[in-house]
Every structure is written in C-alpha cells, then in structure tokens.
Amino acid sequence: MIQGRENLVSQTQWQLNELMPMSDAEYALWLSLLEERTGITLPELRKSFLLSKLSIRMQELGINQYKSYFAYVTHGKAGRVEWETLVDRLTVHETRFFRDTQALSFIKQAYLEKLSLDNNNSNIHIWSVGCATGEEPFSLMMYIDKYITDKNEKCYLSVTASDISHDALAVGKKARYHKNRFTNVPVDYMDHYLEDADDDHYLVNDSLRKRICFNRLNLLELQKSSVGKMDIIICQNVLIYFKRETRLAILNQLVKHLVPGGLLILGAGEITGWNNPDMNSMKHDGVLAFQYNPAATEDMQKQRYDA
Ligand SMILES: C[S@@+](CC[C@H](N)C(=O)[O-])C[C@H]1O[C@@H](n2cnc3c(N)ncnc32)[C@H](O)[C@@H]1O
Structure with a gap:
C-alpha cells in the first residue's frame, strides 16, 4: 500500500x-x-x-x-x-447537488413563501450563471418544484443554465449522473425527480429536463446575451476567478436581467463593497443576496427633482 x-x-x-x-x-x-x-x-x-x-x-x-x-x-x-x-x-467545473442548502432555504423564505400572497405570479424564471455540469440548476429545480407541488401553487418554473464550457454543458444536457453524486440529496427529492439509467447512474426525470435550457454564454459578453428577465439569478463560485473590476462589471450587467423584486444570489464572500443603487442587500445566514428594487432609485430621483 x-x-x-x-x-x-x-x-x-x-x-x-x-x-x-x-x-x-x-x-x-x-x-x-x-x-x-x-x-x-x-x-x-x-x-x-x-x-x-x-x-x-x-x-x-x-x-x-x-x-x-x-x-x-x-x-x-x-x-x-x-x-x-x-x-x-x-475552467474548474467543481460542483455538487444541493451544494448550498443555506441558499435554498433563503429562496424558500425570501421568495417561495411569498408566492401565495402574490396572485399574479404564475411563472418563475431562474438563471443559474456558471452552471458547470448542471448539478446547481437541477438542485434548484428539485427544491422549488417540490415546494410548489406540495403547496399546490399555480406556478410554472423554467430555468436557464449557462456556462462558457461546452463540455460541462453537454453533461448537464444529458442529465445523467453517477449515483454517488447524490449523497447530499434528500431521499424524497430523489424519489420524485430521478430515474434509474443503469446500475450506476441516475437520469434526472423528464418533468425537470423539459423545463431547463442549457446555453453557452461567456460572462464577458453579457451585453450581447438574449437572456430575458429573471425572478432569481444565482451566480456562485464563479466570480472568484475574476478580478474585482470584472466582478463588478458582471454584477451590474446581471442586475439588468432581474424583474423588480428579483433576487441575485452569490456565493458567500464572492464580492464585498458592491454598491448598486438599485440593489438592496438581504440578510440570511451564510448567504450573500441582493434584491432588485429600482423604485428606490426612482424615489430618490423624484425627491431630488421635487426638492
Ligand atoms: C466552480 S464552477 C461553479 C459551478 C456552480 N455554480 C456551483 O457553485 O456549484 C465555475 C464555472 O464557471 C464557469 N466559467 C468560468 N468563466 C466563465 C465565463 N467567462 N463565462 C461563463 N462561465 C464561466 C466555468 O466553466 C465553471 O463551470
């Protein structure tokens, strides 16, 4: 040995x-x-x-x-x-299913639990930025879909998952993973969303696969992207590879893809001292998140104009 x-x-x-x-x-x-x-x-x-x-x-x-x-x-x-x-x-494609459970519980508290109060919300659009091989967007889908189904909410969930790496995206598109990749996933999610592909692999089931769209997208080219407005954008363990000016430029571009009230969730410690006047920082254990609140800027401009 x-x-x-x-x-x-x-x-x-x-x-x-x-x-x-x-x-x-x-x-x-x-x-x-x-x-x-x-x-x-x-x-x-x-x-x-x-x-x-x-x-x-x-x-x-x-x-x-x-x-x-x-x-x-x-x-x-x-x-x-x-x-x-x-x-x-x-590129480093390290990722896991249910990697950040604190971010999931933040989504539940800050977004999902408010759904039934908001009768207009019939669609939830999510964007996983730097999704690597797909474990992050599929975890979000399992978690959110299960919540919606259990609560009998009338919402349609769709997910955009983007990355610069073709090889990583190809894995996500196949949605077939070795069984040992699911050690973090609670059993009831596995029962709901996974099928046996063979003795060693699971396939994420069709109900999730048909609602996810994997796209090749370079974060330096966000201005050219055709991605629409999102309710939640999650960008974790990606910005750490960039220098500060690049991180700030990317964050300010991502803001443009949020609906009012939309959430931007980053990896803990991924940026400090980011001050975008349209974004409010949100507090939750171990989570770095911001909410798009353009009204705050409009109010300030109006107050300045009125004064
Ligand atoms: C460590 S993985 C993070 C995966 C997932 N977000 C997570 O937290 O588990 C970082 C990903 O960022 C992607 N990436 C790096 N530079 C990028 C760029 N310029 N545009 C888009 N994706 C990029 C890499 O290809 C890689 O898949």
Whole structure:
C-alpha cells in the first residue's frame, strides 16, 4: 500500500518535472489571453496548472512548443475551434447537488413563501450563471418544484443554465449522473425527480429536463446575451476567478436581467463593497443576496427633482 503511494507520488513528480519550462514573459502572454477572453485570472501559484493543461493538449495535437501552440490558438478558424477545447480544460467545473442548502432555504423564505400572497405570479424564471455540469440548476429545480407541488401553487418554473464550457454543458444536457453524486440529496427529492439509467447512474426525470435550457454564454459578453428577465439569478463560485473590476462589471450587467423584486444570489464572500443603487442587500445566514428594487432609485430621483 505504502509502496504504491510512493510510486504514485514519484510518478506525479516525474510528470511535473517533465513539463517544459515557460518563461515569465510567455506566461504573462498566456495569462492575458485567458483574462481577455474569459475574465479568468490565474495567480502565480497556478502556473503548474496552466503548464500541465497546455502540455497534455499539445501532446494530443503533436505540438511540442508553447510558442507554436499559442500561435495556433490565436489564429484563424482552427484557432477559434481549438480555443473552445482549451477553455474546457482550463475552467474548474467543481460542483455538487444541493451544494448550498443555506441558499435554498433563503429562496424558500425570501421568495417561495411569498408566492401565495402574490396572485399574479404564475411563472418563475431562474438563471443559474456558471452552471458547470448542471448539478446547481437541477438542485434548484428539485427544491422549488417540490415546494410548489406540495403547496399546490399555480406556478410554472423554467430555468436557464449557462456556462462558457461546452463540455460541462453537454453533461448537464444529458442529465445523467453517477449515483454517488447524490449523497447530499434528500431521499424524497430523489424519489420524485430521478430515474434509474443503469446500475450506476441516475437520469434526472423528464418533468425537470423539459423545463431547463442549457446555453453557452461567456460572462464577458453579457451585453450581447438574449437572456430575458429573471425572478432569481444565482451566480456562485464563479466570480472568484475574476478580478474585482470584472466582478463588478458582471454584477451590474446581471442586475439588468432581474424583474423588480428579483433576487441575485452569490456565493458567500464572492464580492464585498458592491454598491448598486438599485440593489438592496438581504440578510440570511451564510448567504450573500441582493434584491432588485429600482423604485428606490426612482424615489430618490423624484425627491431630488421635487426638492
Ligand atoms: C466552480 S464552477 C461553479 C459551478 C456552480 N455554480 C456551483 O457553485 O456549484 C465555475 C464555472 O464557471 C464557469 N466559467 C468560468 N468563466 C466563465 C465565463 N467567462 N463565462 C461563463 N462561465 C464561466 C466555468 O466553466 C465553471 O463551470
């Protein structure tokens, strides 16, 4: 056992030692390409991550110099196609079903429990931004659909799930996951929303699958997006990869996709000191959330005008 582990460590070190070195100037070029096209910044410590991902891909293509691969990725139609593959390799898709149960209970308290008071609300539109392989949007759907069904609310739920990575989205579209991915999911949700695909996998059932739309969307291109107005936008564990100015620009764009009263839910600690005059910060344990309240700005403008 110990012998095996030592072998594994020395094999990994051997592979890392085998990585071709990259000069600081060349590393800076790759970083600025990545940031310019995706917003993602890699701290210095992640140089080994970049080198290993590039090396694996270059090996697959039979390219043996970073310089040649850089030229390949940045030129012509083939370069654009190759870039999509590289982005899939360089983005972190770590996610889980029912990852943030505090955010779910916040949605229940701040939104779902108010539904029956609001007779006009017959549709709930949700957007999972940076949805990775789909566990986040499917968790939201299970949680909200079960609430609506149990309370006999007359609402139609639809979910938009977007990400920059084609590979991640393809997993979500299949909606087929290994059974060990569901350890966090309460049994009554599993009974309601999952079917056996085979001995090892579950398939999310058709009733949820037909109400979710997976879309490729780069957060740096939000201005061009055709996504409509949402009741709830959830963007968790995504902004952490961007620098502060980029985070703020993305948040201010997301606000434009909320209906009045709509909620924007972020990962705890994902932004500090964001002051958008149309957004009210909301308090709930372990949750960073804001409500779109454009009336507050209109009132202030009116007061200034009247004064
Ligand atoms: C760590 S996952 C978060 C998944 C999920 N939101 C969660 O909290 O479990 C981050 C996701 O952000 C996506 N991402 C990174 N940069 C992006 C960009 N510029 N536009 C859209 N998605 C991006 C990645 O592809 C990845 O799937």
